[in-house]
Amino acid sequence: MSTNEIAACESPALPRTAALSRAPMARGLIYALCWNVPLALIALTMALPFIWMVLTSLKPLSEVGLANWLPSHLRWENYARVFQVIDFARYYWNSIFVAAWITFLQVLTSAMAAFAFSRLQWPGRNKIFLLYLATIMLPGLVMVIPNYWIMIELHLVNSFTGLILPLAFGPFGVFLLRQFMLTIPPSLDESARMDGAGPWRIFWDITMPLSRPGLITLTIFTFMGTYQNFFWPLVMLKSQSLYTLPIGLLYFNSTSGQATNLLMAAVTMSIAPLVVIFIVLQKYIVKGIQIGAVKG
Amino acid sequence: MENLLPWGIRAVTLPGGAENGRFHPRLREWGGAVIGGPGNMDIKHILLLGLVLLTAASVLTDVNLPSHRRRYPVLHWVTDDNPARVVELAPLKNWLRRHRYPMFTVHLDFANDDMSKFVIQGVSGDADTLVDTFDDDLDYLHDCNLLYNLTPDAKKMGFDLSHTYPAVKATVVRNGRQYLYPTNVNVLDYWVNKAAFAKYHQPPPPRTWTFAEFQRIGRAFVRAANPPGRRPKVFFTNSVDTRIMRRSLGLSAFNETLTRCTLADPRYVRVLRLMYRWTFVDHLLPTPAEEASFATHPGYGGPDFQMFNNGQFAMLYTGRWMLIQLRKFYKTTGPVPLAVCEPPYGNFPNALLFTRATGIYIGSPRKKLAEYFLKYLTSRAYNMQIIRDGDAEPPNPVYARSRRFLDPPQYPNEWGCTAVEVRAIQTIAIPRAYSPFVLPWTVSRIMRTDAEAGFMAGIYTARQAASLAADRINRHIIHNIRHSQRLRRLYDKLRRRQKIIDCLRKEKRKVPLRLITNPFYRRYYVAKGWAR
């Protein structure tokens, strides 16, 4: 969904084909300012907490809580100190590690299941897919407690395996990828079958390459979702060496005293990758949401 | 399980026509080679690479876990975030070496210092070896059967009850079995910043006082210390203890046989009203909201110690452990002249013993080593460290009598303070009333979070809060005895005793002491001369 597509269905208040004379130009200018100024003001309001966060993270502790947001001098060493007062590098690594595993499993198994639902003909296909659809609507909180019990029984509490497994097989990815795979023309499969290709080959050589946008979207969503995930690590993890970022942030105060400037530095650093990813991959994210995917 | 946005949506399809993905532009015929093209990696290979990388990362992560890189076995100790713990552990290594005990290291775990967290971890089979309990935590752990019974080993190795204060017994023993050894022992008292009183030309408070005296002195202080018409910035104290006040009026949370919660009583209502009045009318202490706003003070104990040192709190309701932090302030602000007062009493002076005590998690494979740690807590090395460092009273009373402890030579401003606390431990301290029919943890949650916080927030009147607390606790008792035969029998037996006691009291006759199980009433009846 690029900007131009939307521009194509722009409101007719500004006739596109009109020749540019002085008057429409002035009108266009005023029109542009009219929409830009309120948007900029709203965007500023939305950004204020972030601005405060970054500025506070650069203050010395004695200036935290003053009405003036600006630090008297920029203390970049706050960022370095975060890594000293808590094991921030490890939390970072753990978050990315866990999110990567979950994403990998999620994408692979979802793609395979979506393939079965979209490209193969078999009895009972629709019924089982309906089951998948129904589970999407289930409140996750209902399942948390039995899942925790499963982890107790498997002796996986306080381990990465226990953290990864229950999150790695969601129905949502199957649904999303099936939507993508359904758009691939069946004639491709037919001709491949004529040439003697089995499902396995078709999956890897036709369906997967053609579902690339869907795979990328799912990868982004799963990764983002698990990077931010909070509940399951909160109940699963005991050892500080296994903490992920959200848990590390949650217990920041209890492990390092009340240092708001350091806390804000940590918050900034944990948000930063998200912001970068969003800016770089905006196209896929916005499109994924509008197709029907939503950050899980 | 998903990370739900606040009003976020975990959504599916747009009901309108959803636009679908487009075809790969480079698709010409079927076959992976064509689609992949040079420089554009095949998805299969990407996934394969991902798998290899992830496997490598897993190995790397596992190798890098701290537990794989230690020379000696590590015991994790769940305890409070307190700089003193670090210092108190320092002599351990030498002590182990000197006595030729097996070598181990102890790691502090502040992040799990939360009983409900520990219990969940414990019943799930993975919790730290050493666990600190405070106040009434033992009942919770004992109820879940999460601690080793230390009785035989304690006697053998020398950390049994004969090595600590007699009053501690109620905290560390259940059903005649010892589960804990104290890390330190304390009563709570008002520590007085005499400089703050002098600054506003107020005489320092007396060592003991009644509610009325407390109120009069407090109001005079707050009036002198704050400009009129504004919200006060300087407070008389940080908190009042409703439990001690209530008990000083002769009211325990439970009846004589611990079968019923008796909080729905005008005496408790009176105490609640006093607390409200002192907070919101007289401003002797900060409101909960003001307390939450005392901002970002780094270091142990949060803002309270700092504010006490500044004189923003003239008195602090705390224990000797405050000295850990206070002595650090001496270096910059000079020593504060200190005194200690007891809490205000109605007609029956009493004190509550707060014991921090350590036990061993039943699922831990390192019980033997952990017992050496408990032995260490009785040692001279550990106890002298506490005395030097300003934590609460040492667990081993042998060391609490030393002159160096009571009147530390390098801190003349503290002289006489600790003696008040030690005397309270040895004379008026009465253990809390633990009813076997309801978890103390539930009782204090209902009392503090439901009733008292609700009352202070203005949701309930004092009378409603008192009857709500009693009502909920009694409902728990009824529920618990209904689900346990053993409790039911005990309950019936004690109810019969209670009837006898009630009859005797009505006829103003003396009650045989053996009928009373509530430790508070045992003392109270004797003091009042109601017992025989």
Place this chain on the structure above:
Amino acid sequence: MRRLLRHRGDLLAALAFLSPNLLGLLVFTLFPLGFSMVMAFTNWNLRHQNMFKPNPVRWVGFDNFWRLLQEADFWRFLGNTLFLMIGIPFAIAGSLFLAILLNKESRGGDRRIYPLVISVVAVLVSAMLLGLWGMGASAMELLLGTTAGGILLLGAIGGRAVYRTLLYLPSFTSGVAIFVLWKDLYNPDTGPINLALRPVLRNIQNVVRSIPPFWPRLGLWAAVLLMVAILAGAFRRLGRHWREGDLGTGIFLSATGFMIIPTITAWFWFPKVGAAFLLTLLTAAIVIWQWTPLAGTRDADGRGGSAGGLLLALMTLPALFVVEGLGIVCFNLPAQAANGLHAPSWLASYYWAKPGLMIMSFWIAVGSNNMLLYLAGLSNVPPELYEAADLDGASRLDKFRHVTWPMLAPTTFFICIMSIIGGLQGGWDMAVAMTQGGPAGATTTLSYEIYAQGFQRGAFDKASAVAWIMFVFVLLATLASWKFGNRYVNE
């Protein structure tokens, strides 16, 4: 024959492809679902039945549910959950507003204008900054000015993507980090929100003190009139829907009932009984006035939908409550000002903790996926419709009411349902990270209660029971969306 064989081959292949994901789904979703149902009917508490204390788990039937329903706290927590959901309509309205703004702003029109726009903006921004600096503005004001100007300039250059990014960031980054950030923003003493509020409140206090208390108190009566006006408008619409047969009678009556709730609460909340009395009187008058002409006019072959009525009630109710609250605040203002107006202590205060969380949620939700969905919806509106409306001489408001809003109805309905489902399950994350469910249970929602019971007290039985009660609510919302959604969307 060949065909059959092929299908059998496909079945095996399908099973092979499906098995990893299906297995995971069975073990970690479907089995837990059934198992939690079983747990809710037992007395399984980790305190009593765990690996070190192997007591038998007993079947207790509906005991857990009965105990829950008898507990005042359970109803309070349900109330908290619903209270927090009052913010949903505002967030949706905000999302729609932003989407419309964003949709207008784009580099439509002639590209040749844009260099002009950019240079004009640049000149304006620098002039403004210079002016500020010349007036001796504080560093703070300069900072805000610079940032606003920077955003404006970036927006002029980068167009919609810049604004979209900024507006979407709160929801994209929302998580513990954001909650921790807001906890500090809300610090009653040193948080920037209260630091900014304090001078404002002092001014208000001085103004209120200087005028006679009569005027602010008038606000209560103004609120009554405003509420009556809103009610009249809503009833009128409702009546029209019903008469045209778009609305079933049952839904019509229950929507009316919903909308009368604020009138009833007025009797408890209003500081003046007279105002509550007046409100009741006028509400009754409106009902009678709107209903009498309706009798017997109903279109006999109406389809009897319900979504329109529900949506109307859901949108009206929060507006009424807000007006009601404002009226009460106005009335109490003189007395408050006499004591001195203090900034709220937000998360530490029983009464302000929930509004605090709602404001934060609004900030998160207003630029969220909802906004993106609306954007997509707006771009799907055929331009011919606007052109036709232009030919009819329609005003902007008309175009919104008769073109944009109906065309967006499917999106709105979808967003509403999803927000309701999300809202019913929500709140635990904010409570865990910011308030611990407090003060005095003010921010404990059903989902936080599940967490607290299950993972703080080990009461798997009770937690599962709460979870299943919540599940029933979510199920009802989902079923409602299935039943009424299609009908409404096809209207």
